[in-house]
Amino acid sequence: MATLSDDDVRHISKLCRLNLSDKEVKKFAPELNNIFDYIAKLQEVDTKNVEPTPQPTGLVNQLREDEIVTDGPTTKEMLETSPLPIIDNQIQTPSAHG
Amino acid sequence: MADACTLTIAQAHKKLKAKELTATELTQSCIDRIENVDGVLNAVVHKNFDRALEQAKKIDSAGKFDHPLSGIPFLVKDNFCEKDTPSTGCSNILRDKEYLPPFESTSTKRLKSAGAISLGKTNTDEFTMGASTETSCFGVTKNPWDTTRVAGGSSGGSAAGVGSDECIFAVGSDTGGSIRQPAGFCAMVGMRPTYGRTSRFGVMSMASSLDTIGPICKTTEDTALVMNTLAGHDPLDSTTGVIDVPDYSKALTGDVKGLKVGLPKEYFIDGMDPEVEKAVRDSAKQMESMGATIVDISLPHTEYAVATYYVICPSEVSSNMARYDGIRYGHTAKDPEDLVDYYHKVRTEGFGDEVKRRIMIGTYALSAGYYDAFYRQAQKVRTLIVNDFKEAYKSVDVILTPTYPTPAFVVGALDGDPIAMYLQDIFLVAQGLSGMPGITVPCGFCSNNLPIGLHLSGPHWSEELLLKVAHAYEQATEWSEKKPSI
Numbered sequence: 018m019a020t021l022s023d024d025d026v027r028h029i030s031k032l033c034r035l036n037l038s039d040k041e042v043k044k045f046a047p048e049l050n051n052i053f054d055y056i057a058k059l060q061e062v063d064t065k066n067v068e069p070t071p072q073p074t075g076l077v078n079q080l081r082e083d084e085i086v087t088d089g090p091t092t093k094e095m096l097e098t099s100p101l102p103i104i105d106n107q108i109q110t111p112s113a114h115g
Numbered sequence: 116m117a118d119a120c121t122l123t124i125a126q127a128h129k130k131l132k133a134k135e136l137t138a139t140e141l142t143q144s145c146i147d148r149i150e151n152v153d154g155v156l157n158a159v160v161h162k163n164f165d166r167a168l169e170q171a172k173k174i175d176s177a178g179k180f181d182h183p184l185s186g187i188p189f190l191v192k193d194n195f196c197e198k199d200t201p202s203t204g205c206s207n208i209l210r211d212k213e214y215l216p217p218f219e220s221t222s223t224k225r226l227k228s229a230g231a232i233s234l235g236k237t238n239t240d241e242f243t244m245g246a247s248t249e250t251s252c253f254g255v256t257k258n259p260w261d262t263t264r265v266a267g268g269s270s271g272g273s274a275a276g277v278g279s280d281e282c283i284f285a286v287g288s289d290t291g292g293s294i295r296q297p298a299g300f301c302a303m304v305g306m307r308p309t310y311g312r313t314s315r316f317g318v319m320s321m322a323s324s325l326d327t328i329g330p331i332c333k334t335t336e337d338t339a340l341v342m343n344t345l346a347g348h349d350p351l352d353s354t355t356g357v358i359d360v361p362d363y364s365k366a367l368t369g370d371v372k373g374l375k376v377g378l379p380k381e382y383f384i385d386g387m388d389p390e391v392e393k394a395v396r397d398s399a400k401q402m403e404s405m406g407a408t409i410v411d412i413s414l415p416h417t418e419y420a421v422a423t424y425y426v427i428c429p430s431e432v433s434s435n436m437a438r439y440d441g442i443r444y445g446h447t448a449k450d451p452e453d454l455v456d457y458y459h460k461v462r463t464e465g466f467g468d469e470v471k472r473r474i475m476i477g478t479y480a481l482s483a484g485y486y487d488a489f490y491r492q493a494q495k496v497r498t499l500i501v502n503d504f505k506e507a508y509k510s511v512d513v514i515l516t517p518t519y520p521t522p523a524f525v526v527g528a529l530d531g532d533p534i535a536m537y538l539q540d541i542f543l544v545a546q547g548l549s550g551m552p553g554i555t556v557p558c559g560f561c562s563n564n565l566p567i568g569l570h571l572s573g574p575h576w577s578e579e580l581l582l583k584v585a586h587a588y589e590q591a592t593e594w595s596e597k598k599p600s601i
Binding site for chain 2: 112
């Protein structure tokens with residue numbers, strides 16, 4: 018596996034919507050490289066013809082009747098947890114266009 | 116009854132029913148205990164004492180104690196949503212504008228409907244990411260057996276809370292070992308049920324294909340009682356099984372004659388504490404003397420379990436943590452340039468280092484060009500790990516292992532070494548990846564008085580069998596009766 022450079026770590030942090038200071042990049046880069054070195058041992062396992070396991074018990078999703086259920090929280094209650102201004106039952110976010 | 120908080124569920128239920136004790140007295144006893152010891156332990160992060168006492172009063176005036184959990188005070192891990200009650204996952208991202216969920220987790224709802232009384236929320240690693248409760252924004256939880264050491268994690272607050280009699284039982288969550296390792300560190304019984312046996316609804320998701328909900332109790336008898344209430348299909352969690360729930364209490368017969376117990380060679384490793392190894396091997400001999408047969412087995416893919424887990428878990432983390440964006444709940448940021456800058460600021464300020472680390476590992480592992488090499492390969496190795504267990508259960512009924520290779524460590528001992536922390540769960544993650552159930556019970560103490568845990572695992576949906584075996588062992592030994600001196 019390739020070793021992550023400081024710039025790689027900066028790039029990953031952007032994908033994660035995280036800002037890292039230069040000091041943090043210097044801290045995280047070797048840590049992440051150690052972890053990826055450790056994880057790399059998975060490459061030595063022969064998995065030819067092995068199906069992946071996304072869910073271990075084999076249960077299939079349960080579906081319910083498509084009917085309106087009204088015993089959940091109200092719109093007002095759901096909006097109250099937002100830290101942003103509420104206008105006409107909508108959350109006012111910072112502009113997507115700057 | 117000043118020491119009522121030391122009772123088990125079964126003992127307290129008997130006294131409540133016989134009118135020798137009131138729910139109010141029992142609740143007050145737990146509250147007093149929290150006030151006395153939690154300054155040192157830091158197990159409880161949100162206290163709901165007034166509401167608990169009010170609830171206890173109501174239950175006392177109704178005077179009915181038909182359900183074994185009626186009037187029994189408990190603590191809940193802080194990643195469970197309780198309606199109108201601070202629920203923060205011990206993360207600054209939900210603590211800063213204290214999150215008060217407008218809905219209730221299925222688990223707490225079921226417990227409360229049975230009459231159990233919620234005393235408050237317990238400490239956890241931030242969004243359950245850790246094995247020591249040290250990544251909590253509320254600071255570390257100390258171990259009741261030695262307050263210079265960790266209580267384990269991530270359900271460290273729940274384990275230390277029950278272990279020090281701050282409550283009669285607690286609930287936690289287990290993704291790779293987060294119920295069983297801390298329960299073991301604190302000499303408690305902790306059960307991780309089969310994936311889908313208990314509902315995850317209303318519990319903050321960490322890794323959705325691995326997360327399970329389960330009890331931490333003083334005895335196996337109590338564990339069966341709580342499982343009777345927690346287990347079962349939930350229409351609000353489509354990954355729960357539509358499978359009948361047995362009466363777990365009826366499984367506690369004390370009889371293990373003819374049972375085949377597997378001892379996997381991969382779980383007795385170099386570097387493990389010799390006292391831990393001896394205690395676990397002695398417990399196997401104990402089972403043998405009770406009529407069980409010990410069978411040496413092999414789980415050949417064990418050495419890949421931690422690596423597999425640290426691809427799958429962070430991948431699912433990176434996706435689950437995307438919801439914390441400062442829009443619908445939690446922390447907000449000042450003077451953002453635009454929406455994307457707002458996301459960056461909220462998440463950078465709100466998340467701690469371990470959460471950031473896992474989001475970055477997962478995002479990288481799932482990114483274009485690396486998905487097959489990391490994530491898909493890990494899912495395939497997961498299949499091999501599951502197959503190891505399935506193969507083993509063709510020749511044995513349960514598998515007996517240590518819960519951990521070394522007992523509770525000193526606070527801060529693993530700082531700056533994420534892999535050493537990840538290896539804490541070396542004996543628990545494989546079984547977590549398999550989705551199969553496991554239970555830890557106390558099986559001894561090291562010479563420095565630190566608890567040792569014995570772990571039993573079984574095939575999918577075998578909680579009944581595990582409780583039966585754990586109970587038989589517990590009844591034949593006296594480890595569960597010992598209390599810490601705090």
